[in-house]
Amino acid sequence: MTTTTTSTPDAQNVGDMIDRLNLKPGHAAVGGLQWGDEGKGKVVDLLTAGFDVVARYNGGANAGHTVVVGDKNSALHLIPSGILYPDKLNVLGNGVVIDPEQVVKEITGLREQGLKLDENFVISDRAHVVLPYHKIQDALQEAAYVMPNALDQTIEGIGTTGRGIGPCYADKALRSTAIRMSDLRDFDQLKHKLHRIVPIKNATLAALAQYANEDFTPIDVEALLAWLKPLAEQLVPHLTDGAAVLHDRIQQGERILFEGANATLLDIDHGTYPYVTSSNCSSLGVHTGTGVAGHHVTNVIGIVKAYQTRVGGGPMPTQLDDEIGERIRQVGREFGTTTGRPRRTGWLDLVALKYTATVSGATGMAIMLLDVLAGLPELKVCTAYEIDGQTVTNFPADIGVLSKVKPVYETLPGFPEDVTECRDYDSLPGAARGYLKFVEDFLGVPIVMVSVGPKRSQSIFC
Ligand code: IMP
Numbered sequence: 001m002t003t004t005t006t007s008t009p010d011a012q013n014v015g016d017m018i019d020r021l022n023l024k025p026g027h028a029a030v031g032g033l034q035w036g037d038e039g040k041g042k043v044v045d046l047l048t049a050g051f052d053v054v055a056r057y058n059g060g061a062n063a064g065h066t067v068v069v070g071d072k073n074s075a076l077h078l079i080p081s082g083i084l085y086p087d088k089l090n091v092l093g094n095g096v097v098i099d100p101e102q103v104v105k106e107i108t109g110l111r112e113q114g115l116k117l118d119e120n121f122v123i124s125d126r127a128h129v130v131l132p133y134h135k136i137q138d139a140l141q142e143a144a145y146v147m148p149n150a151l152d153q154t155i156e157g158i159g160t161t162g163r164g165i166g167p168c169y170a171d172k173a174l175r176s177t178a179i180r181m182s183d184l185r186d187f188d189q190l191k192h193k194l195h196r197i198v199p200i201k202n203a204t205l206a207a208l209a210q211y212a213n214e215d216f217t218p219i220d221v222e223a224l225l226a227w228l229k230p231l232a233e234q235l236v237p238h239l240t241d242g243a244a245v246l247h248d249r250i251q252q253g254e255r256i257l258f259e260g261a262n263a264t265l266l267d268i269d270h271g272t273y274p275y276v277t278s279s280n281c282s283s284l285g286v287h288t289g290t291g292v293a294g295h296h297v298t299n300v301i302g303i304v305k306a307y308q309t310r311v312g313g314g315p316m317p318t319q320l321d322d323e324i325g326e327r328i329r330q331v332g333r334e335f336g337t338t339t340g341r342p343r344r345t346g347w348l349d350l351v352a353l354k355y356t357a358t359v360s361g362a363t364g365m366a367i368m369l370l371d372v373l374a375g376l377p378e379l380k381v382c383t384a385y386e387i388d389g390q391t392v393t394n395f396p397a398d399i400g401v402l403s404k405v406k407p408v409y410e411t412l413p414g415f416p417e418d419v420t421e422c423r424d425y426d427s428l429p430g431a432a433r434g435y436l437k438f439v440e441d442f443l444g445v446p447i448v449m450v451s452v453g454p455k456r457s458q459s460i461f462c
Contacts, residue, residue, distance in 0.1 A: 006159040018050035018127040019449050020461035021364070026298030027051075027256040030284040032263030033356040035272075035310040037334075037343065044259050045081050047301075048455060052254035053089045054082030058279035059261030059408035060097040060130055060168065062161040064337065067181030075294060075337070079106045080259055082166055083121060089249065091346035093242050094126035095279060095289020096261075097168040098181060107234065123235065124242025124290075125182035128172045132227075133201045133219050134164030140205060141167070143212035157327055158275055159312030161339060169268075169278035176183040177201065184232035187225075194221050210388060243291025250296065258286045258297065264356035272399060275314025283360040302362035302445065304353060306370045306435075309343040310335050317401040318346035318382045347380040347409065348443050355395035357445050364448035367436060370428075371452045376414040379435055382407040383442065412438060420453045425462050 002296045030047065032038040035438050048054055056078075064077035067084060078098060082088040092098060106398055107117055142157045160166060171178040177197045182366040209216030239248040262281035265271045273368060281286060283300045287293055307328055310316040319325070323347045328334065357365070373379060383406035384393050396402050415431040428436075428450070440447045450460040 013156065014046060014049040014456070015455070017046055017196040017459060018462065021047075021301075023050075024298040024363070024448075027258065027292070027296050028299035028301060029286050029297050030088055030301045031260030031283050031360060032215065033265075033302040033304050033353055033360060033362065033365070033418075034263055034308060034349075035265045035316070036063075036263040037221065037262060037311070037336075038305045039366075040259075040263075040303045041081060042368070042454065042459075043054055043301060043303055043366050043449070044257065047087060047257055048080075048082045048085060050255070051082075051088070051257040053091060053246065053249050054080040054259055055091040055093050055242075055256055055290050055292075056080050056096055056259045056261065057093045058095045058281050058285040059277065059311050060165050061099045061102045061163045062165045062277060063261035066337070067390060068119050069406055074109050074113065076106055078103045079110070079121065082257070083110060083115065083117065086116070086120060088120060089245075090121045090423040091242055091245065091290070092123045092127055093246075093290035094124040095285055096124070096255065097128045097165060097172075097279075098123065099130040100164065100184075100228065100235060104231050104234050105461070113432050117238075121238055122240045122242065122245060123181055123238045125180065125185075126242065127181045128167045128168055129179040129181060129183070130164045131179065132164075132224070133198070133205065134146045134171070135162060136168040136216070136219075137167035137201075137205060137208070138162050138164050138214055140208040140216070143214050144208050146214055156313040157312075158378055160277075161312075166278040181235070185236055185239065187229065190228075190232075191225055194224060195427070198224065211334060244314075246292050258283070258290065258292075264302075264360050265352060267359075270356075270420040272314050272402060273397075275312065282356070283362075298363075300361050300363050301369060301448065302357055302360055302365045304365050304439075305368050306348065307332070308346040308349050308352075309334050311339075311341050311343045315399065316344055316346060316349075316381075317352075317385060317402065317405050317407045318349045319344050320346045324376065327376070328372060332369055333360060347382055347407070348439065349382045349407070350439065351371070351385055351393060351407075352380055352395055353439075354393070354443055361376070362445045365440075365443070365445050366449040366451065367439070367447055367450040370432060370436075370450055371418070371420045371458075373414070373432075373435070374419055375416055378414050379412045379431075380409040381412065381435075381438060381442075384408040394407065410438070420458060422452055422460060423457070425450070425460055428460070 210362035264282040328345040413431040415429040
């Protein structure tokens, strides 16, 4: 799970804040440019007020954020936080993989808090369904992958969130074992499909379990159908042709905010493969994940944490395993919200960021959690990698190469001052401004916003 945000639709001056972001006319995409948990929820929350529709295009219950309704916190993994605005349409696009139990839980929780979701929440009928056997497969696949063999005694697993994301997308690609949301409309047909799919799953999972020395209880297809039926009844009224709805809204002159889950370095095509998630999390996923073509998206806001973090497996060149890394983890509260896993922390990696900003087509960046760096005597930023004595500035495709690179750092002065009360750029300490300017110049993408705390008001517009 990624971001934590508080969200109330009635916060002050939101319109003014959006104006100060200087967005171009048209639609906008928001996505993380690192390995997730950049603080995207706060930016989405802020921006939502200026848009009519919030559409999520990828991922599943592996992401999420906390919203505050009245004085109650709710964890949302699938439903966008725009749901708190009764007049905004919230769309789960065809690129999202949907855990029916999770989404019904979120719907029920929000309804208990007085929100009506009848009019403003729709799910693409082309989205795929995450079923319980996907989660079992996720865990068994991880266990099987790390089994010692003749050549390797130890290997790092992908470190998935265990939410069944990879196996569900794999079934989407396999086609014959996939279930889409539209299948929930016709239970007789679904029954036939599951009677075909479940024996295949049972055979595959039993073999996987045997190889990984794990237990596996075969899935009972009738029990699965009985579990799914009441969930389907709750979800079917929300199903629609997601792309058609979005195009209607575009025709009507409404503005869409496309929300990406996870982040660009976790993108299946452009991330640190294989230590990635199974969808296109970069802004490139907007188009396949919603059915809205590229030219509509005129703004791409890349969300960047002021330092680097990573959770799960895979190399992270600027990782700090020292007291500075620990300090960043504690001050930044860098622990996964779903799994509680401590996040690895490190210096900002500008080589990786240059790559992700380029791939995503970022038109602006929001720098988050700058306050966490206050008090560090000096700040390092990685501007190149050294590989076998060579200095390179491109981001390597090969994970073996990325695991070996040594970061080349530029050292910048730190700022001792607390910045959480700063409300405009000029009131930031000179060294903090110097840090931001270095990042902006290196990446060649304008910083449009700097966040100095979790509250909406703790935002500086540049
Ligand atoms: P999966 O998406 O559960 O398959 O996990 C694949 C990899 O992506 C693992 O390293 C996860 O820790 C990571 N991951 C997935 N979603 C997020 C996220 O929202 N934030 C940070 N890491 C994530």
